[in-house]
Amino acid sequence: MYGFYKLQLFSARGIGPLWAALNRSKIQVLHFRYESGAAFAACEAYFASDRVVVVFATTGPGITNTITGILAARGEGAKVILLSAATAAGNRGRWACQETSAHTMPISGLFTPGALFNYATIVETGDEIPEISRRLAQGLSQPGGFVAHISIPTPIQTTPCTAKSQFGFTRGESAPSQNTIAESVRPRHGFTRF
Numbered sequence: 001m002y003g004f005y006k007l008q009l010f011s012a013r014g015i016g017p018l019w020a021a022l023n024r025s026k027i028q029v030l031h032f033r034y035e036s037g038a039a040f041a042a043c044e045a046y047f048a049s050d051r052v053v054v055v056f057a058t059t060g061p062g063i064t065n066t067i068t069g070i071l072a073a074r075g076e077g078a079k080v081i082l083l084s085a086a087t088a089a090g091n092r093g094r095w096a097c098q099e100t101s102a103h104t105m106p107i108s109g110l111f112t113p114g115a116l117f118n119y120a121t122i123v124e125t126g127d128e129i130p131e132i133s134r135r136l137a138q139g140l141s142q143p144g145g146f147v148a149h150i151s152i153p154t155p156i157q158t159t160p161c162t163a164k165s166q167f168g169f170t171r172g173e174s175a176p177s178q179n180t181i182a183e184s185v186r187p188r189h190g191f192t193r194f
Helices: 013-023 035-049 067-076 126-141 178-184
Strands: 002-009 029-031 052-057 079-086 119-122 146-153 169-171
Touching: 013 029, 013 052, 013 079, 035 052, 035 067, 035 079, 067 079, 067 146, 119 126, 126 146
Parallel strands: 002 029, 002 052, 002 169, 052 079, 079 146, 119 146
Antiparallel strands: none
16 A cells, blocks of 8 residues: 655646545645646655655646656655646647647657656556556555656546556555654765755
8 A cells, every 4th residue: 555645736727627636635735836846845755754745747848847856756766656637639739738749749758668757658548547556556666766657638637437446545644754854864875964
């Protein structure tokens, strides 16, 4: 079971349905002014809590604005999941506002595993959820870091999902332990405190 410590979020229209659903849940959702800040905060929240942290971004520039923070999470060995919005299949190639598709941005590396992400996919139907859950659980259970990107077109965010995941996810504690705090301020990678 994996507990989500908190969700780091930059809200906008493309991710709105998912954001609204999470605001109604018991998961702690934090809103950030900029996507890059949310991604960096997610990386640091992982080290402060030793729990998986999810960062959200909207379509187009929302996704690209997270890249530096996501690359830091990957390099530091954090466990972070990026959830982003994507343009609906019927609107792709038609220059929708902040279109996110192969017509407007590179799919390779942003929506596929590679230097940024250990696992990445664009969800096209709710039937994919069990396999995505399995791959996330497998990656998160491995030692070391794991960074994933799940991109969900806005219409899919509002479609009821009937597929059941075979893995349980639980809500984690909303505050790190004293040991976690002490560990998070310990100098890392040769850096010393001034």
